[in-house]
Amino acid sequence: MLRIINLEEIQTLLLRVPGIVEQNEQRDPRFVPTVKTWLTQLEAVLKNNHLPTAANVAALRANLISTEQGNIPAGITFNGRATKRKVQQATASQCISQSVEMISGTIQKDAERVAEAQRITRQLVSIAKSKGLITETPHGKNYTSILNAIWTKMSKDQVLAQGVVSIEGLVGPNDALLLLDRTITADK
Numbered sequence: 430m431l432r433i434i435n436l437e438e439i440q441t442l443l444l445r446v447p448g449i450v451e452q453n454e455q456r457d458p459r460f461v462p463t464v465k466t467w468l469t470q471l472e473a474v475l476k477n478n479h480l481p482t483a484a485n486v487a488a489l490r491a492n493l494i495s496t497e498q499g500n501i502p503a504g505i506t507f508n509g510r511a512t513k514r515k516v517q518q519a520t521a522s523q524c525i526s527q528s529v530e531m532i533s534g535t536i537q538k539d540a541e542r543v544a545e546a547q548r549i550t551r552q553l554v555s556i557a558k559s560k561g562l563i564t565e566t567p568h569g570k571n572y573t574s575i576l577n578a579i580w581t582k583m584s585k586d587q588v589l590a591q592g593v594v595s596i597e598g599l600v601g602p603n604d605a606l607l608l609l610d611r612t613i614t615a616d617k
Contacts, residue, residue, distance in 0.1 A: 431539040433604045435478050439536055442471050446529055453522060464521040465493055471528060482535045489524040496520045546599040550608040553592045557583050566613055576606050579613075 431439075449467060452460040468490040475483035492502050496517045505519050557563045562582045567575040584593040596605045 430542070430601075431478060431536065433543055433600060433607055435474075436536060436539050436543060438474055439471075439478070439532065440540070442467070442474060443529060443532060446525060449525060450522075453518060461493070461497075461517045461521045464525060465490065468493065468524060468528065471532070475532075480535060482531055485531055486528055489527055493517070493520050493524050542599050543604075546596050546605070546608055547612070549592050549596050549599075550605075550612045553583060553589050553596070554609070554612045556589060557586070560586065560588075562586060562589075563613060567610065573606075576610055580606060580609055 445467060449460070449463055452463055457463075468486055472483050472486040472490060475486060496502065496513075499513065501511060501516050502520055502523075505516065505523065507515055507519070554563065557579070563579055565575070567573075567579070580593070583589045593605075596608065600608065
């Protein structure tokens with residue numbers, strides 16, 4: 430189970446793909462090095478989060494490195510002459526496509542779990558505000574203690590208690606506070 434901050438780190442890397450693809454579209458000579466750097470960063474993030482797909486990304490990166498050494502990967506064909514640049518660009522594009530598909534599949538359940546926790550948190554915060562349990566937006570030195578106090582009030586309320594348990598079950602107590610904070614501050 431990925432923590433929210435780790436999930437968002439992976440999602441941020443995925444959001445860089447449109448810019449990388451645009452480089453390819455503009456025939457930017459930095460396209461292949463950019464893909465290689467992106468794969469390296471993605472691999473490191475996956476490895477830090479103990480996700481076995483890091484090995485798959487490393488294999489894709491190795492495939493790209495192989496093209497830099499003059500090899501043509503299996504499954505890549507060309508109309509006309511296969512220049513080194515064409516091979517590298519085609520391989521880099523293939524690496525991006527395969528990585529995005531693989532990583533999206535890997536994080537899908539975590540993204541759905543967090544989205545469900547966010548949805549429940551929004552509902553609970555709305556109810557808590559209407560009941561007068563949330564009267565101030567956390568700020569200053571006591572930020573965490575105010576959030577903890579709000580969470581405690583919500584967990585002791587008969588109407589909200591089951592939702593609090595659901596959120597903690599979905600994302601854990603630390604990420605539950607993170608969602609509470611984001612929901613309260615988003616509604617300012």
